[in-house]
Amino acid sequence: MDFIVQFSNMHKFFDGHEALKNINLTFNKGETTVILGPSGSGKSTLLRCINLLETPERGTLSIDDIHLDLSGSVSKKERLAIRQNTAMVFQSFNLFPHMKVLENVIEGPVTVLKKERIAVIEKGKMLLAKVGLSHKTESYPSQLSGGQQQRVAIARALAMEPKFLLFDEPTSALDPELEGEVLKVLKDLSEEGKSMIIVTHNLNFAKEVADRILFLENGEILFDGETKKFFDNKENDRIQSFIQSMQFI
Amino acid sequence: MSREMEIALEAFWPVLKAGLVVTIPLSLLSFAIAMIIAVVTALARLSNISILRYIFGLYVWIFRGTPLLVQLFIVFFGLPNLGIVLDAWTASIITFSLNTGAYASESIRASIIAIPKGQWEAAESLGMTYWQVLRRIIAPQTIRISLPPVTNDFIDLVKGTSLVASITLADMFMIGQQITARTYEPLLIYSLVAAIYLLFITILTFMQGRLEKYASKYI
Numbered sequence: 001m002d003f004i005v006q007f008s009n010m011h012k013f014f015d016g017h018e019a020l021k022n023i024n025l026t027f028n029k030g031e032t033t034v035i036l037g038p039s040g041s042g043k044s045t046l047l048r049c050i051n052l053l054e055t056p057e058r059g060t061l062s063i064d065d066i067h068l069d070l071s072g073s074v075s076k077k078e079r080l081a082i083r084q085n086t087a088m089v090f091q092s093f094n095l096f097p098h099m100k101v102l103e104n105v106i107e108g109p110v111t112v113l114k115k116e117r118i119a120v121i122e123k124g125k126m127l128l129a130k131v132g133l134s135h136k137t138e139s140y141p142s143q144l145s146g147g148q149q150q151r152v153a154i155a156r157a158l159a160m161e162p163k164f165l166l167f168d169e170p171t172s173a174l175d176p177e178l179e180g181e182v183l184k185v186l187k188d189l190s191e192e193g194k195s196m197i198i199v200t201h202n203l204n205f206a207k208e209v210a211d212r213i214l215f216l217e218n219g220e221i222l223f224d225g226e227t228k229k230f231f232d233n234k235e236n237d238r239i240q241s242f243i244q245s246m247q248f249i
Numbered sequence: 250m251s252r253e254m255e256i257a258l259e260a261f262w263p264v265l266k267a268g269l270v271v272t273i274p275l276s277l278l279s280f281a282i283a284m285i286i287a288v289v290t291a292l293a294r295l296s297n298i299s300i301l302r303y304i305f306g307l308y309v310w311i312f313r314g315t316p317l318l319v320q321l322f323i324v325f326f327g328l329p330n331l332g333i334v335l336d337a338w339t340a341s342i343i344t345f346s347l348n349t350g351a352y353a354s355e356s357i358r359a360s361i362i363a364i365p366k367g368q369w370e371a372a373e374s375l376g377m378t379y380w381q382v383l384r385r386i387i388a389p390q391t392i393r394i395s396l397p398p399v400t401n402d403f404i405d406l407v408k409g410t411s412l413v414a415s416i417t418l419a420d421m422f423m424i425g426q427q428i429t430a431r432t433y434e435p436l437l438i439y440s441l442v443a444a445i446y447l448l449f450i451t452i453l454t455f456m457q458g459r460l461e462k463y464a465s466k467y468i
Contacts, residue, residue: 051374076378083376094371098389098467108375111385140467153371160375 002029003064003085003163005050005197010059010070012045012219019045020056021219027164027197032190034206034227035199037216038242043199046216047166050197051086052079064163084112087157091169093149095141101128101152102137108160120159127155131185147178154185165189167198171205183209203246207231215239253437260428260438264421268445271420275338276407279345283406284399286350291357292383305354312351318412320344325416337418341410349406356398360391393464400457404450411446421445 005027012020020042027033027050035043048054049061056070063085068078087108095104105124109115128134131151141149150170157165170186171179183205190196190209200206206213206227213230215223223230223239233239293305312320325340335343364387372382414423425442429435 053370053374080376080378083374086374088371088374090367090371092365092367094365094367096368096371096386098393107385108377111381112376142468156375166374 003195004028004062005086005164006060006062007049007056008060010049010056010061012042012049012054012056019219020049023059023221025214025221025224027195029163029195030193031211032194032196032198032209033212033214034210035197035214035216036201036203036206036230036242037214037222041216042219043214043216044168045219046214047088047168047197047199050164050166051083051088053088084160085162086164086166087160087162088166088168089150089153089157089170091172093141093146093153093173095149095152095156097141099140100137101133101139101141101144104141104152105155105159108156113160124155124159127158128152130158131155132181145178146174147181150174150182151185154182154189158189163195165194165196167196167200169199169201171200171202201246203243215242253434256428256432256434257437257441260425260432260441263428264424264438264442264445267419267421267424268449271413271418272407272410273449275341275345275410275413275418275420276403279342279349279410280403280406282342282346283349283353283402286346287353287357287399290350290354291361294354294358295361308347309351309354312348313355317344317348317409318415320348321412321416337413337416340416341413341418345406345410348409349402352405353399353402356402357391357395359398360395361387363394364390393461393468396457396461396464400453404453407449407453408446 005025007023007025010020010023010025011018023046035046037043045054049056050063052061052074055074058071061068061070061082063082066078066081066085068074068082096107099107102121102124105127106117106120109120109123110117125134125137128137131154133148133151133155136144136148136152141152144152154170167186171182174182179202183202186196186198186205187209198206198210210227213223213225213227214221215230217238223233223236230239231243233243290305290309293301294309296302321340321344324344325335325337328335328340368386368390369382372386377385410420411422413420414426421442425438429438432438
């Protein structure tokens with residue numbers, strides 16, 4: 001079955017300011033979507049509305065077989081159900097500092113999914129090997145570099161076996177030389193066919209990895225389509241000037 | 250041996266004994282209850298239920314805004330007028346628990362607020378419930394941050410127990426007063442009492458250091 005994330009007529013307000021305006025969107029299984037746009041355009045907000053870290057005031061959200069009317073109140077149970085279908089990787093990693101690397105990775109499956117600890121440990125080790133951190137399972141996050149921490153955060157997200165992986169500017173807090181190791185992991189995941197939604201400022205990465213680009217400005221979607229079409233765009237001045245302004249970053 | 254030396258040696262054991270049977274048990278018991286009150290109060294004041302915030306805010310306001318000695322007198326001498334007669338021990342434990350609970354709730358609330366919002370978001374995005382986030386993610390980090398301020402509250406409590414002498418409980422200070430009345434050596438005896446308080450607090454400070462080291466092993 002092909003699962004999807006779908007918003008219809010979604011609006012999000014912050015103190016009377018409309019951060020997202022009438023969003024109608026579908027994210028498909030197996031697709032890597034990159035969300036681009038200037039600062040304050042609402043890209044992170046859009047991503048955070050998918051797992052309800054921000055709750056839109058109007059519209060509907062569907063993930064797989066869960067359908068929510070957001071103009072009513074969302075129950076705790078519905079919120080948890082949505083979140084168990086997604087996993088998020090944050091700009092500032094947000095690893096749990098009091099837990100060792102492996103404990104960070106197995107925390108979700110053990111505490112939330114109530115899976116058997118021994119089986120989860122095996123899987124956790126496997127995921128850490130996948131992101132190249134087998135040798136760090138017993139370290140604390142404070143003993144790792146930023147790039148390593150973010151790879152642990154990716155393993156922690158994968159351990160939940162989410163239907164959708166959400167990335168909120170995953171490399172913005174990293175030095176350029178550490179950025180590469182994280183981007184490589186993202187690229188591998190994308191090639192495996194994971195369903196990913198990525199907010200980033202890195203145009204080269206978007207060009208290389210994205211199946212689809214969303215371009216947001218002032219809470220509206222100005223472009224939604226194939227990556228190649230976005231970068232070859234000749235008609236839309238706004239997109240062209242955005243791409244140009246990002247060239248030197 | 251000088252007369253002062255003899256008096257000091259004679260006074261040492263009765264004062265220390267009062268510390269062991271009154272000051273220390275009273276402090277430990279009151280602190281244990283105060284910590285439960287403090288955690289509940291801190292969580293209530295951080296909750297999004299406004300009536301809870303209001304009620305517990307009122308409690309903190311009253312107990313931080315009035316002198317401890319006056320609170321003790323109201324509970325011990327005042328409540329009997331309402332038909333509530335408490336013995337000195339019970340009155341002391343109730344007053345000290347509520348007083349320290351109010352102060353410590355602020356120490357704990359501050360420590361919870363100090364934990365980055367990203368920790369809540371990361372835990373919630375894994376699908377954890379509020380209580381799971383608190384227990385697994387927030388509490389362990391709160392303990393580390395709140396150790397210094399909460400130890401402060403505990404030290405204040407230990408010293409504050411000297412007020413129970415005024416409601417008939419024979420603690421270190423009261424025993425000191427009695428010996429002074431007999432020997433007319435206030436400087437000597439009260440210095441001795443002070444030294445034993447200092448000894449207790451020194452042990453507490455040492456334990457704080459050990460605990461902090463343990464709680465910070467991940468830093």
